[in-house]
Amino acid sequence: MEHSKTPFNVRMRRFYRVSLEGSINRLLVYLLFGILLVVAIYPLIWVFVNSFKTDIQLFDQSWALPKVWRYQNYQAAWNYGIARYILNSVIVTTISVVLVLGISMLAAYGLARFRFKGDTFLLFFILGGLMLAPEVSLIPLFRILSGLGLYNTYWAMILPNVAYGIPFTTFLIRSYMLGLPRDFEEAATIDGASIMGIFRHVVIPLCRPILASAALLEAMRVWNEFMFGLTFITSEKLKTIPVGLMAFSGALREQYTVIMAGIIISAVPMIVLFLATQRQFIRGLAAGGLRG
Amino acid sequence: MKTYRWKRWITPYLLIIPAVVIMLVFVYIPVVENIYYSLFCWSSIDPTLKYIGLDNYARILNDKIIPIALRNNVLYALISVAFQVFFALILAAILESRVIRPRWGSIFRSAFFLPSVLAVTVVGITWQLIYSPNSGLINQFLRAIGLGNLAHAWLGEESTAIFAVIGVSQWQWVGYCMILFIVAIQAIPEELYEAARIDGASAMQQFFNITIPMIRETILVLTTITVIGGFKVFDIVWVMTAGGPNNASNTLGGYLYRVGFRNDEMGYASALATLLFVITFALTFIQLRIGRTGKES
Known part of the structure; x- marks a missing residue:
């Protein structure tokens, strides 16, 4: 009712000024975001397109689409060792994620549902790992793993990865458990269920959403882990994708387009996983807030 | 009844023991051992420890590469804060405003986030090719x-x-930080913005008077994580330049790796790792202090 008192022409002028400003702003924002979109995505598209060319074509016209799509580059990359690296990454990632989730779930249950002597200390003991840079422990880890005879085995990657994965995953699951109502657990206790029975049949099913998110975040972290793989593995046969790709590109030096095919093969699993599971992914990030 | 009580008492310890043991062996003991090893001269070929006191630390003070590495770490931290905190926050605020249609918003979000899911070598080698002088x-x-x-x-x-x-790191991580800000902004109650709009607050005023104060904690934590990240950076430097040419792009992490696992001077590398530990620990401590004073006020 208020605005009906202002004369019609003033109202129209205001309307136009606001909407003109609004649309210029909107245009600028879309322009900025459009440019950023190109910056974010084009490097990968450039690699993808050029991975189908010959090296000569790459040097001549790296902007153009390939005249003939050479799938041979992919075959060459695959046979050159990428296949083996992928297998190793799958093995290391699977075992690490299973161990991190299993161990963290038990610890989170203990910390979220029991009061006991030293509980605060143990909570800080586990979460304190978030603050430590893996670089600091690199040299002693090298000695420990050598001493245990685990140097240059899958376990040399798995065990440090698990140790550095536990703090965040435990934190994530514990926070989620604290937010769950205790009614089901109490009912089960009255019905005479054992502690571990309740854990298996009540708590785990309720925690499924956060377990999915935690598994995804962990899988991505371990799949992309570089430093432990670089330091504790010498055998080509055991290298994971991130480390193997470096050896691969070093060995192929001048065959750029085959290297590009190798890059694309290595990137695809994570891109697909991310696009397929965005929602669980973001939920994990939201629940964890931040990680180091 | 007695056994039930006993069980109830012992259960939490049994649940936590696996996590504690693994973290003790592979996280805490190594950090302490690292300080011990830094007092010796040793290598992986000859792992017998020869005690040399604080000589490795004296060497740090005279090492001409250390100032270069630390300067690069500072540059890395500062530029990362500019992009991954300030710029990412602006992007997040725009994406959460009404300027961008939801359909496009979700496309931008996914696309900007995408580089952060890639392995550091995928990113590093891709950009080596993009930076290459001729092709x-x-x-x-x-x-x-x-x-x-x-x-x-x-x-x-x-x-x-x-x-x-450093530029490549920004390319990889700005979108990730943007998503963290978006998550934080979405947790702000919508009524605050409605009330501000009724009072006639502009979009800018809403950003400075509602958004920033409400996500203060996230900004603070993300800033420290980014700064700490700038001091412990290793992977991307190692993949792209290995610290070269002539140590010009070396960082503390990269230099420690080179000294330890290329030059095989494990004692000196341990001393460098201790320096890294002290720096990151001090930064974490400062963050905790600032965070606490923020809560009191």
């Missing part, structure tokens, strides 16, 4: 628009190498 995208682009004299061997020149590497 690389950047120099080709500069030549195409007539700015060929600006073309550089980006990773091969001492003056540009570290900036080229």
Whole structure:
């Protein structure tokens, strides 16, 4: 009712000024975001397109689409060792994620549902790992793993990865458990269920959403882990994708387009996983807030 | 009944023991051992420890590469804060405003986030190719628009190498930080904005008077994580330049790796790791202090 008192022409002028400003702003924002979109995505598209060319074509016209799509580059990359690296990454990632989730779930249950002597200390003991840079422990880890005879085995990657994965995953699951109502657990206790029975049949099913998110975040972290793989593995046969790709590109030096095919093969699993599971992914990030 | 009580008492310890043991062996003991090893001269070929006191630390003070590495770490931290905190926050605020249609908003979000899911080597080697002097995208682009004299061997020149590497890190992580900000902004109650709009607050005023104060904690934590990240950076530097040329792009992490696992001077590398530990620990401590005073006020 208020605005009906202002004369019609003033109202129209205001309307136009606001909407003109609004649309210029909107245009600028879309322009900025459009440019950023190109910056974010084009490097990968450039690699993808050029991975189908010959090296000569790459040097001549790296902007153009390939005249003939050479799938041979992919075959060459695959046979050159990428296949083996992928297998190793799958093995290391699977075992690490299973161990991190299993161990963290038990610890989170203990910390979220029991009061006991030293509980605060143990909570800080586990979460304190978030603050430590893996670089600091690199040299002693090298000695420990050598001493245990685990140097240059899958376990040399798995065990440090698990140790550095536990703090965040435990934190994530514990926070989620604290937010769950205790009614089901109490009912089960009255019905005479054992502690571990309740854990298996009540708590785990309720925690499924956060377990999915935690598994995804962990899988991505371990799949992309570089430093432990670089330091504790010498055998080509055991290298994971991130480390193997470096050896691969070093060995192929001048065959750029085959290297590009190798890059694309290595990137695809994570891109697909991310696009397929965005929602669980973001939920994990939201629940964890931040990680180091 | 007695056994039930006993069980109830012992259960939490049994649940937590696996996590504690693994973290003790592979996280805490190594950190302490690292300080011990830094007092000795030893290598992986000859692992017998020869005690030399604080000599390794004295060596740090006279090492000419240390100032270069620390300068690069500071650059890395500062530029990362500018992009991954300030710029990412602005992007997040715009994406959460009504300027961008939801359909496009979700496309932008996914696309900007995408680089952060890639392995560091995928990113590093991709950008090596993009930076490459002749066939690389950047120099080709500069030549195409007539700015060929600006073309550089980006990773091969001492003056540009570290900036080229830092730039790639921003490319990879801005979208990730943006998503963290978006999540924080979405948790702000919508009524606050409604009330502000009724009072006639502009979008800018809403940003400075509602958004920023409400996500203060996230900004603070993300800033410290980014700064700490700038001091412990290793992977991307190692993949792209291995610290070269002539140590111009070396960082503390990269230098420690080179000293330990290329030059095989494990004692000195341990001392460098201790320096890294002290720096990151101090930064974490400062963050905790600032965070606490913030809560009191």
